[in-house]
Amino acid sequence: MADTLEDVRPLFELRGRNYIVTGGAQGIGFACTRAICEMGGNVAVFDIQEKPVPEFDGLAAKFGTRTLYVRTDVTKEDSIRAAFDRALAEFGSIHGCVPAAGIAIDKPFLEQTWDEFTRIQDINVRGTFFVVQMIAREMVKQKTGGSFVLLASQSAHIALPGYRMAAYNASKGGVLMLSKALAVELAPHGIRVNTISPGFVDSEMTRTVRELKSKREGEQMWLAPPNQRLSNQSDLTGAVVYLLSDAARHTTAADIQITGGLHAGTIDGLISYEAK
Ligand SMILES: NC(=O)c1ccc[n+]([C@@H]2O[C@H](COP(=O)([O-])OP(=O)(O)OC[C@H]3O[C@@H](n4cnc5c(N)ncnc54)[C@H](O)[C@@H]3O)[C@@H](O)[C@H]2O)c1
Numbered sequence: 001m002a003d004t005l006e007d008v009r010p011l012f013e014l015r016g017r018n019y020i021v022t023g024g025a026q027g028i029g030f031a032c033t034r035a036i037c038e039m040g041g042n043v044a045v046f047d048i049q050e051k052p053v054p055e056f057d058g059l060a061a062k063f064g065t066r067t068l069y070v071r072t073d074v075t076k077e078d079s080i081r082a083a084f085d086r087a088l089a090e091f092g093s094i095h096g097c098v099p100a101a102g103i104a105i106d107k108p109f110l111e112q113t114w115d116e117f118t119r120i121q122d123i124n125v126r127g128t129f130f131v132v133q134m135i136a137r138e139m140v141k142q143k144t145g146g147s148f149v150l151l152a153s154q155s156a157h158i159a160l161p162g163y164r165m166a167a168y169n170a171s172k173g174g175v176l177m178l179s180k181a182l183a184v185e186l187a188p189h190g191i192r193v194n195t196i197s198p199g200f201v202d203s204e205m206t207r208t209v210r211e212l213k214s215k216r217e218g219e220q221m222w223l224a225p226p227n228q229r230l231s232n233q234s235d236l237t238g239a240v241v242y243l244l245s246d247a248a249r250h251t252t253a254a255d256i257q258i259t260g261g262l263h264a265g266t267i268d269g270l271i272s273y274e275a276k
Helices: 027-038 054-063 077-091 114-142 166-189 204-212 215-222 234-244
Strands: 018-022 042-047 067-071 096-099 146-151 191-198 255-258
Touching: 018 027, 018 077, 018 114, 027 042, 027 054, 027 096, 027 234, 042 077, 054 067, 067 077, 077 114, 096 114, 096 234, 114 146, 114 166, 114 191, 146 166, 146 234, 166 191, 191 234, 234 255
Parallel strands: 018 042, 018 096, 042 067, 096 146, 146 191, 191 255
Antiparallel strands: none
């Protein structure tokens, strides 16, 4: 029996594989880009910003991989088509994707507008849907299989008091279920689809939201997880690399909640939100 066991370290290797990360100009998407490069993968980043964070330019030399940045709007079909064609021309094949482009608006439900709702769904849900579709079509053609790691959120699971993000919650619930549907439909092609559900992560997105909160409201949220701190971007990258890699080759339709324990209860009396 022992002879049939495999070494685990090589299963995490991403060298020789090509990935697309949307929203990778900064924040969680950039953290994933860096982590994939560190594990040997080549990465094309699609993001609406003119330029990524300065560290992006040094990744290829630092880790001996290839990177490409394409200014892209994931809400526009011709924009993602052009970006995808460039990535394919550069790398020749695509083995995985982390569609991390996303926005959030912190505003009471009663005040949210049609335009705000539509913008959130366009980027978070429709942008994810069609980027994944474009890449999955290529994977099917390549017959290589592949792996997607979608960005759900604790917002797909729980609604915290004072957390005014109904349109965002709806979008992340959509991404979570999309991942399960695609995992089932694409499994015969050797394509795996999983999600991570982060809690509050220190990024531009939460910085904007945090500025709007009172100290009491903020602490109620950031310090609520049993781990009693805000997540940082590096708290997420190990799970993303795992799900992209062969170490997760039998893992699909899974969701990894990386919340410091918040999805199970709060530090304050360990109340389960989901049970309420
Ligand atoms: N920060 C958190 O607490 C948290 C928690 C759970 C999930 N998430 C999810 O993680 C992902 C990354 O969020 P982040 O915190 O790093 O935010 P962020 O604002 O730092 O990064 C989001 C990126 O998406 C890009 N983007 C926005 N609209 C785009 C468009 N139309 N086309 C292409 N790119 C576009 C932005 O330019 C930016 O680089 C999002 O999907 C978010 O919903 C974040």
